Amino acid sequence: MSSCPRCQQPVRHDDVSCPHCGYQLKAFGHPGIPLYRANPEEPLCLTCTYHLDDSCNFPKRPYAQTCTLYQNIDEPILTPPPRRQPAPWYRRNPTLVGVLGLLAISLILALAN
Ligand code: SF4
Ligand SMILES: [Zn+2]
Numbered sequence: 001m002s003s004c005p006r007c008q009q010p011v012r013h014d015d016v017s018c019p020h021c022g023y024q025l026k027a028f029g030h031p032g033i034p035l036y037r038a039n040p041e042e043p044l045c046l047t048c049t050y051h052l053d054d055s056c057n058f059p060k061r062p063y064a065q066t067c068t069l070y071q072n073i074d075e076p077i078l079t080p081p082p083r084r085q086p087a088p089w090y091r092r093n094p095t096l097v098g099v100l101g102l103l104a105i106s107l108i109l110a111l112a113n
Helices: 094-112
Strands: none
Touching: none
């Protein structure tokens, strides 16, 4: 269990705000959107990947004290694994392929006689 940055009381990982002092812990009232906060001396942008690669266009850059998209330069960006292509229809329906093959052979034999 983590603790509240303001009052140091324990908070659950999905608490939107601290149940003890009301300090905002997540952005937009959603438990799935983390709210990153800077320490008073250093804005978040100074250690953010998107500031260093110049890809951020947030208006609060480069002095952001809070941000939902902060990405620490020392932490790797997790990318989702590549999507697997679905198997072709003939691999998903081997019975149908067998029946069609038998029908084709039967038709060829019937036409040959
Ligand atoms: S994503 Fe947030 S912390 Fe990063 S550069 Fe932009 S405003 Fe700053
Ligand atoms: Zn608190």
